[in-house]
């Protein structure tokens with residue numbers, strides 16, 4: 001398990017991360033969402049061991065982060081840092097040598113559908129995939145990806161999202177950030193919604209969506225047709241009982257499951273911070 005407890009990070013006097021906590025198990029995908037400047041990249045850099053927190057702790061399988069931990073982490077930075085004058089396989093072989101690992105580079109190229117061309121000749125999506133391939137060379141247990149689908153077309157984004165899901169199914173721990181809710185909704189088991197360095201929500205995606213489900217009830221009472229919106233199953237049951245007692249009848253109940261995007265907007269619009 002990867003556990004993050006009460007992380008704090010300051011840049012000078014500016015507090016970028018103010019008490020973030022979450023946990024992710026093997027086989028789970030956690031999506032970090034939040035506006036620009038919410039503190040997502042800072043949190044991910046702390047997880048990858050690139051910067052040290054000013055407070056709180058990160059525990060990997062019960063242990064504190066140390067340099068050796070880099071062997072179990074694959075970190076994808078927000079911006080690709082590639083060598084244009086190398087072919088994809090030369091670049092990946094170079095990093096396999098640096099990491100001192102034997103990697104199945106042909107298998108990676110095939111899985112990611114990457115041509116072995118000069119990096120300078122690759123599209124933006126392919127370049128992103130080369131960076132992703134580099135994070136997988138040492139077969140890490142934890143993948144920390146900053147905006148893996150940022151700025152890419154829907155087909156490439158989807159193929160990257162599917163790869164993350166597949167890696168989770170193989171038992172990896174995945175933590176990634178994204179602005180496009182569609183991919184988070186598609187692959188995340190858990191989400192952290194960040195705003196101003198704080199978490200407005202941490203928990204299961206299913207629960208978050210479930211908490212925001214709306215029941216639209218159409219009913220008749222005294223011969224009139226009415227409708228009402230309810231938010232809880234219990235509220236719905238109480239309402240149905242009330243209508244029945246008054247001699248009315250429920251005609252239809254429509255369950256409206258919100259999109260993550262709608263839930264996100266209503267959450268970040270809120271002033272108060274939910275622990």
Ligand SMILES: Nc1ncnc2c1ncn2[C@@H]1O[C@H](COP(=O)(O)OP(=O)(O)OP(=O)(O)O)[C@@H](O)[C@H]1O
Nearest residue numbers: 011014016034035036037038039040041042043078
């Ligand atoms: N090295 C730095 N020095 C000073 N301030 C920084 C530094 N890195 C980040 N910040 C500030 O910390 C805050 C959080 O930045 P961070 O990059 O973590 O946000 P983010 O959620 O990843 O944003 P984005 O979605 O734009 O990538 C921002 O206000 C940013 O300007």
